[in-house]
Amino acid sequence: MNYYIKNATLVNEGQTFVASVFVSDGKIAKIVRKGEDGPSTGSGTFAPSTQVIDATGKYLIPGIIDEHVHFREPGLTHKADIYTESRAAVAGGVTSFMDMPNTMPQTTTQELLQQKFDLAAEKSLANYSFYLGATNDNLDEIVKTDPKQVCGIKLFMGSSTGNMLVDKNEVLVRLFRESPCLIAVHCEDEQTIHENTVRCKDLAAKGEVIVDASIHPFVRTTEACYKSSFKAVDMADHFGARLHVLHVSTLRELLLFKNNIPLKDKKITAETCPHYLWFDNHDYEAKSFAIKCNPAIKSHRDKEALLQALHNGLIDTIGTDHAPHLREEKFTGDYFTSKSGFPSVQHSLDIMANVLPNDLPLLVQLMCHNPAILYQIDRRGFIREGYYADLSLVDMNANQVISDKDEYSKCGWTPYDGLQTHSRVTHTFVNGNLVFENGVFHEEERGTRLCFNR
Numbered sequence: 001m002n003y004y005i006k007n008a009t010l011v012n013e014g015q016t017f018v019a020s021v022f023v024s025d026g027k028i029a030k031i032v033r034k035g036e037d038g039p040s041t042g043s044g045t046f047a048p049s050t051q052v053i054d055a056t057g058k059y060l061i062p063g064i065i066d067e068h069v070h071f072r073e074p075g076l077t078h079k080a081d082i083y084t085e086s087r088a089a090v091a092g093g094v095t096s097f098m099d100m101p102n103t104m105p106q107t108t109t110q111e112l113l114q115q116k117f118d119l120a121a122e123k124s125l126a127n128y129s130f131y132l133g134a135t136n137d138n139l140d141e142i143v144k145t146d147p148k149q150v151c152g153i154k155l156f157m158g159s160s161t162g163n164m165l166v167d168k169n170e171v172l173v174r175l176f177r178e179s180p181c182l183i184a185v186h187c188e189d190e191q192t193i194h195e196n197t198v199r200c201k202d203l204a205a206k207g208e209v210i211v212d213a214s215i216h217p218f219v220r221t222t223e224a225c226y227k228s229s230f231k232a233v234d235m236a237d238h239f240g241a242r243l244h245v246l247h248v249s250t251l252r253e254l255l256l257f258k259n260n261i262p263l264k265d266k267k268i269t270a271e272t273c274p275h276y277l278w279f280d281n282h283d284y285e286a287k288s289f290a291i292k293c294n295p296a297i298k299s300h301r302d303k304e305a306l307l308q309a310l311h312n313g314l315i316d317t318i319g320t321d322h323a324p325h326l327r328e329e330k331f332t333g334d335y336f337t338s339k340s341g342f343p344s345v346q347h348s349l350d351i352m353a354n355v356l357p358n359d360l361p362l363l364v365q366l367m368c369h370n371p372a373i374l375y376q377i378d379r380r381g382f383i384r385e386g387y388y389a390d391l392s393l394v395d396m397n398a399n400q401v402i403s404d405k406d407e408y409s410k411c412g413w414t415p416y417d418g419l420q421t422h423s424r425v426t427h428t429f430v431n432g433n434l435v436f437e438n439g440v441f442h443e444e445e446r447g448t449r450l451c452f453n454r
């Protein structure tokens, strides 16, 4: 099927203009600005099978590339799986995702990595890539990674997620020296967190503090983040590694990054997530464990500084850290047992449109262009002739209220329940296939593996 997306307002590469886009054989065949002559449908250049979509009044953006998700498959599919979460993704205008290795088993060998690619080829509605997880003893596997076929290496630096905590210095040195591709890093100092947790439990036992969700930024502190981020940036600098610091949550960490180098030349880059820009510590009272995540959501000042960093280029990309858990895993226990993380892939566009009102060009830069540049993704992330037709059509005048009942993630709830938004994705194209249309999924086609020009 070919498509003629007529009279859309394109938001692309800093420009906003009315144009029509022809989609043919999975690619963006032609972009015709309003007033210019273009090929006509019907008996003209394009086949009669071309479907016309009237996009008058709607915004056409490149499909969002979410570089940071946890789709939980294999092994944790009671929470989520690649099929369900890729549906949530395309419903939110996300056309490509990169999934993290803390599944069961953890993705720490080339064989396990291939199994994930095979699963996605069978099940995913969106395009995909998968990170290989670093451990204290899998360097042999890491060096075998093909940088043209795999998005990166995930390093939990000082955060214990099973055996993926890399805490041996000689391993870190070799990893930073020898990794064949980008290292995406989770930075929180485990020892600091452990000490804070012990103190917190002690005070709670004596009845001296009430331990509820609001304690989280006092356990997973700014200090814990900074200590670990500083070390990662320092080592990457020293060994010339390509480092991407994930989910930056504090003002203090921003001091570690630069904004005087074009993104394509940066060796050290930074991501933040929609929730660090929307929530702050004042929201724990109303949202409680719904917004418990790692790193913790911190102060209003941190939030304001992160917002500023989107504008000044200290932060390069937005990834969601989509991390679904079942309601019972979040809400039935106490602070110490409530799981950290929540779903967000379906609403990243909505939240970022609220965070950056009237600034779709910056939103598109942070969520579409920059991930494509940073990961050197082949022919995606921009509306350009010859590129893959990964596109989202967005109505920015839709008054909608985000609701648990409309959540496509398998976990069936969202921390944004009840939030008023103005954006609604009406159409999502993946490789030129219309996979989501006004609340209806077309599931005949599957997404494809991302390739990288490295």
Ligand SMILES: [Zn+2]
Residues within 6 Å of the ligand: 068, 069, 070, 100, 321, 323
């Ligand atoms: Zn994560």
